[in-house]
Amino acid sequence: MDISIAGLAALYIFLLAGFAGWVIIGHVPAILHTPLMSGSNFVHGIVVVGGIYALLNATSLTEQAIGTLAVALGAANAMGGYVVTARMLAMFQTTAPAKPARKHKKKG
């Protein structure tokens, strides 16, 4: 037995997810646009999960090759997106004296 999404429900998911993305991003200040971009870049790295599914169900050499490629690319997308975003976000500081000065990250 498979758990599947009926056709219409898929449309609703797309609609609501798209709307959620629009609203959430609308509130991000311009100063964070680069981290936001690499952050959303990281989020579409979820494609790696689809790659794993496809690869596990592969039955021929061609499918295995393409599946491996999909997983490798997806993993690179997710991992790279995370590292880059986290690195950038760690740098944002404020002059507000309330918070102790954060340790300065060593330059890469």
Place this chain on the structure above:
Amino acid sequence: MLTILPQLAIVIADLAAAFLFLFGLKRMSSPVTAPSGIAYAGIGMIVAVAASFLYALSVETEAEPYLLVNAALAVAALAVGGGLAWRSGKKAGLTAMPQMVALLNGAGGGAAAAIAAIVLLGGITDTAVLVVTLAGALIGSISFSGSLIAWGKLDRLIKHPLRFKGQQIVNGLAFLATLAVGGYIGFITLSSNVPMLAMPLLIAIFFGLSLLFGILMTLPIGGADMPVVISVYNAFTGLAVGLEGYSLQNPALMIAGMVVGAAGLMLTLLMAKAMNRSVSKILFTNFGATKAHKQSKIEGELKPAAAGDAGIFMRYAKEVIIVPGYGLAAAQGQQKLYELVKLLQAADVTVKFAIHPVAGRMPGQMDVLLAEAGVPYDLIFQLEDINPEFETAAVALVIGANDVVNPAARTDKSSPIWGMPILDADKAKQVYVIKRGEGKGYAGIVNALFYKDNCNMVYGDAADVLTQMIEAVRGLGKAAA
């Protein structure tokens, strides 16, 4: 019965991942909560990836003999892809972020396209799934090859936009051919006619054409438009991932992909608005080609100034507004800049940074650059907030920026950048422009600001000029003591 439990676990894990992604992105709306935001999203990713291995318990019967090899391949691919990206992500300089994001974008698009290929090769019987899979394949492939070209441009491997006569027609034909092959694949699959060519070959042709179109589409786009291009491909990859999520009946992919697609679209529109140009114009017309362009006559002359003199002038000013541009990033001068700013602040000069939405090579690049140097983000102001202040500022210091401070956008209707919102640096009492040479900006337009009476040019590499300014200001301090 044995297969339903793992499937249920996957569904729950995916649901948790989708929630964590949304929650994480939400927290990215403030610099204070943003670091935890990406951490939450990261947890979501780990949960989803770990759970995806449970698919191994419910593979189709034909795939069972291959399962061990397939699982090993998956682990190896995760390690290699993730490992390489981790290394280069840690190593990449902050100025290389646009390239990095372009490359990662391409990877995501490529992964979505590869999944589509497997689904197509496996044979599809459902019309909706077929159409969605083909669409995802097309968009993912364009994002893959287009992002690689964008990366090449940003990394200066490709130095000039490639343009030729009739380019739009060629691109249009390539796109139509891609659609035709895709349509043919759909027609054969659904009508179960015997195709003229073997199906795998047809699918390969379809992907080849899609990839080609991505390359053709990106080649003519100029460097100044790269922020928009990266943003568009980010949205494309998100969309492709969402569509393939439908093909695989995976709601986590559908949600995450669509959220990113919408977010990318919004960022794209913001960028385009900041340049006062429509997205379709940026993508499909050759902007920035240095055509023989009639320009309003510019009066006055370029007046060079010594770096030291400019530094001393700023030391005794009341308020200085700094306009950073790509030249600062290229010269890696951000640390020096903040050093100078701290010296000025110590001398009771009010210093603010004014950032144009499309300064640099990707949205917000200047903000990241300044953050890297340790500049507190409350000193950084966006266009609409800072523009009224230029009139009262004693000095505007423009570093390696050009088109974003070109008053022609306000005054010259014939200018290609007419109507683009700019930073009103020309309204400051004194303007200093640090520039490498007398060249034009990316848009290929002469900047009337440089010829104005209140403007002086400081020629040289931004980092070198800033160093000289620092020395001059420091020298003053010693003399006074």
